[in-house]
Amino acid sequence: MSCVVVGSGIAGLAAALFLQRKGLKVTIYSSKKKKAASDIFAGILYRYPGRWGKKSKYGDAAFLAAVDLIQEVEKKSARKIIISKGVVKKFAPRLKKFDDVVMEEGDALIEDAYTIDVRAYREGLKDLIGREHFVEKVVEDLSQVEGWKVLALGYGVKELLNLPNLMYRKGQQYIGQKKVAPSKYGSIVGRGHVSFLGGDKVCLGSTYETDFEDDSVDEAFAEYEICKKMEPWYAPLGDVVDKEFVSGVRVGQDTTYLPLVEEVAEKTLVFTGLGSRGLLYHAYYGKIVADKVVLGDGE
Numbered sequence: 001m002s003c004v005v006v007g008s009g010i011a012g013l014a015a016a017l018f019l020q021r022k023g024l025k026v027t028i029y030s031s032k033k034k035k036a037a038s039d040i041f042a043g044i045l046y047r048y049p050g051r052w053g054k055k056s057k058y059g060d061a062a063f064l065a066a067v068d069l070i071q072e073v074e075k076k077s078a079r080k081i082i083i084s085k086g087v088v089k090k091f092a093p094r095l096k097k098f099d100d101v102v103m104e105e106g107d108a109l110i111e112d113a114y115t116i117d118v119r120a121y122r123e124g125l126k127d128l129i130g131r132e133h134f135v136e137k138v139v140e141d142l143s144q145v146e147g148w149k150v151l152a153l154g155y156g157v158k159e160l161l162n163l164p165n166l167m168y169r170k171g172q173q174y175i176g177q178k179k180v181a182p183s184k185y186g187s188i189v190g191r192g193h194v195s196f197l198g199g200d201k202v203c204l205g206s207t208y209e210t211d212f213e214d215d216s217v218d219e220a221f222a223e224y225e226i227c228k229k230m231e232p233w234y235a236p237l238g239d240v241v242d243k244e245f246v247s248g249v250r251v252g253q254d255t256t257y258l259p260l261v262e263e264v265a266e267k268t269l270v271f272t273g274l275g276s277r278g279l280l281y282h283a284y285y286g287k288i289v290a291d292k293v294v295l296g297d298g299e
C-alpha cells in the first residue's frame, strides 16, 4: 500500500515516518515556495504552554512521544537537535503544583523541558525517512494526487481546503549574537522566549500576530514586539547584532489547542492545527494519523 504526504513540516514528517514504519511506501510532496512554520531557529518543548499553567491535554503521553522521537532522530542522524534541557518560565506561580517544576522567586524552573533546533530536527527526520522519498512540488489541486493522502499543509491548508474554525497566527523570531548572562537553563519563556543556542548565539521569539497582510518577515515589527515583551525580564535586548529573521504562520483550531485530524474526502486526511504546540503534539498525532490511514484501508 502507498500513501502521499503533502507537507514537510514536523507534522508531515512525523506522519510519514510512522506510515513507513507500518510498511507503507510513502512519497512526500513539499515545496520551498511555501513557507513552513517549522522553519524556526529554536522551539520549546514542554507540557505547560499557554498563560494559565495548565497541563496540555494528553500532555504526558504527547511529551514522551515527542522526546522519544527527537532523541531517536538525534542519535540515528548524528545531528545535534536538542540545544538544551531546562526552561525558566517567568512569573508562573501556578506551575508549582507540578513535580518537574522548581519555584524560584515566582519563576518556574521547568526541568523536563527542551529547547530544540527545529531545522536540524527536520533534516534528521528527512535522513531517517530517506531523501529519495521527497518530491519538490507545489500541489495546486488535490486531484493532482492519487490514492491515500495526508495533507499536512500548515498555512497552505487555507488555499487548498475550505476548513472553517481554523485560526491563523503569524510568529516571528530573530537570531543574533549577544554576550549573554550565563544560565544553566536553555531558555527563558514569557510571552515569547529568549533561547541560548551556544557560544554567543541567542534566538528571540515569538510574536502572535492575528492581523497580517502576508506571511513574510516584518523585521521592524518583529524586533519591536519581541524586545518589548522580553526586555522587562532580560534587558537590554536591543543590541543583539548580526540578526537574521524568520516568520511562519501557526494554524490552530478556535475551540481547542489540540491538532485537527479529519477525513475531508475519501482516503484524504488533513493533519493540521498544531498551533504553538507543534513540538509537543507532532509525534503523538503523527502516530494517530498513521493508524487512521492503515485502519481506513481495512488493514
Ligand SMILES: Cc1cc2nc3c(=O)[nH]c(=O)nc-3n(C[C@H](O)[C@H](O)[C@H](O)COP(=O)(O)OP(=O)(O)OC[C@H]3O[C@@H](n4cnc5c(N)ncnc54)[C@H](O)[C@@H]3O)c2cc1C
Binding pocket: 006, 007, 008, 009, 010, 011, 012, 029, 030, 031, 032, 033, 034, 035, 036, 037, 038, 039, 040, 042, 043, 044, 045, 137, 138, 139, 140, 152, 153, 154, 155, 156, 157, 160, 170, 171, 172, 173, 205, 206, 207, 246, 247, 248, 249, 250, 271, 272, 273, 274, 275, 276, 277, 278, 279, 280
Ligand atoms: C515563530 C514561531 C515560533 C514557534 N515556537 C514554537 C515553540 O516554541 N514550540 C512549539 O511547540 N511550537 C512552536 N511553533 C509552532 C510550530 O512551529 C508549528 O506548530 C509547527 O511547525 C507546525 O508544523 P506543520 O507541519 O503543521 O506545518 P508547517 O511547518 O507550516 O509545514 C507545512 C508544510 O506544507 C508545505 N506546503 C504548504 N502548502 C503546500 C502546497 N500547496 N503544496 C506542497 N506543499 C505545501 C510547506 O512547504 C511545509 O513544508 C512556533 C512557530 C513559529 C512560527
